Amino acid sequence: MADIFNEIEQDLRHERFKRLWNRFGIYVIGLAVVVVAGVGGWRAWEAWKESHAKSGGDQFYAALQTAAAGDHKAAAAAMQKLADEKGGGYKILGQFRAASELAAGGDSAAAIAAFDAIASDGSVPILYRNLAHVRAGYLALAGADPKGAETRVSSLAVEGGPWRQPAREIMGLAAYAGGDLEAAQRYFQAIVSDPDGPSDAIDRARIMLAVIQSAMPAPAEHANDAS
Template identity: 35%
Template sequence: MSELFDEVDEELRREQLKKLWDRYSIFIIGAVVLIIAAVAGWRGYQYWEGKRAAEAGAAFEAAVTLAEQNKQTEAEAAFTKLAADAPAGYRTLARLRAASETASRDPQAAIKLFDAIAADGSVGQSEQDLAKTRSGLLLIDTAPYDEIRQRLEPVTAGGRAFRHTARDLLALSAWRANDVAAARQWVELIMNDAESPGSIRNRAEALQALLPPVAKS
């Protein structure tokens, strides 16, 4: 008798499942199709992004080779094209390299390019700091200390990737401006930072020797 009841229950379950399938099969099939399409689309996007990255990497290496061969005009054009067309990571690197290549023929134009990178909120902080440092380096011989300080002082904060170079440039700019107090401030900051590179520390020591002694109270 129990087997008969089991068979009846099984038949009822089949009937219920058939009714559910008849009612909702279109939605189930649609959901499955959507899932398959989404997975296929994501895989296609990943492939496309990988292909673009590989092409951008090859183009970037070719542009670097042109720069190493001193073909500055061609290298600048190649980096500029990458800066416009490449994926985000290569785009920023290409913008920085394009500005660097431009600096050899037109420092003022290069400064504008570096400033645009430094002001671009979509660019990472390290890349922004590098752009600020490069523009500061191009201006070190001509711009007043206050302008150099305005550009580079934020880069000198602890933990910033290019703080050592920024401090080095600020110390030199202050010394050239005969601002002894500011020059001493930056020299001491370099000397007191255990992570200051040896070459920058050596320049700071040489500059410190040129500064007048601190007046005794």
């Protein structure tokens, strides 16, 4: 009986999400409101906006349902179709979700290529292009390509940069994978020392610092004492 109620509650949540997305999704993804002169033009704009938001919201919701069912390849195709057909903010949303679904489905090479395509698209705002570099960097690390990861995020690991913490984490992990313990230590220490760093990133950095410390050779004086 409890399972039935859980299913009903889940369906209600999905329906509420769909209604909210259809109503507000166009604003959430940043589609600009264009001021059209004249009453007739304004009404035409309002009608188009409502239709565009609803159809885009329906497509997005359907793609999410496909992903939830475990068909990541189909979900990626649906998200890419949303990006191609709707444009604007839906383009960015659809492209990111399409790449994420490719990764979730195990096709890391295609996912990296998709994120790289976003990162190289001059029409995409730089904030999102750099986020695409970060996502591709993590995937490159997971695919045992530390150099590829470094190449994508090295310019982002700067003081004050919005993506500095994940970029530092990627650079630190890449350095550790390549055996450069001192460089890895510097990157993870920078994460821990950042007063604005997220707590989960700091916790991971502290763990890595402990691992690195245990792997580093003992100082010369201690080595002599031991002998």
